[in-house]
Amino acid sequence: MELDEQIGKKLREIRKEKNLTMREAGEKSGVSYSQISRIENGHPASLQALKKLSDAYDVTLQSLFGEEVELPQKLKDEGVKWMAFGKKMEGKELTPEKVEEYVEAVRKLRGEE
Numbered sequence: 001m002e003l004d005e006q007i008g009k010k011l012r013e014i015r016k017e018k019n020l021t022m023r024e025a026g027e028k029s030g031v032s033y034s035q036i037s038r039i040e041n042g043h044p045a046s047l048q049a050l051k052k053l054s055d056a057y058d059v060t061l062q063s064l065f066g067e068e069v070e071l072p073q074k075l076k077d078e079g080v081k082w083m084a085f086g087k088k089m090e091g092k093e094l095t096p097e098k099v100e101e102y103v104e105a106v107r108k109l110r111g112e113e
Helices: 003-017 022-029 033-040 047-057 073-089 096-110
Strands: none
8 A cells, every 4th residue: 555545544544533524624624625535535645734634633743654653761751851951051152072072081080991
């Protein structure tokens, strides 16, 4: 099955799970009824139309292209730590080269080199 057909099938399934007719989906998303019909029947869709439909159906755009993989909690937590660190470093003149210098200094202090 081609990607356009897979996306159309997935959108049809989601729309039906939400108990929406094509007309209701069109009103909710701003995508015309006829365009929704074409997309659900496997015709190519613009990224803009797919985004509008995914927003209206309250699903991620990525989920239309395949199964989404849930990230392990440990990885999510690590991402949050890095985002907090990035926020803390905003506005500081800390170049990648400076970070490398600091990392090297810490490694030397720990005797890792």
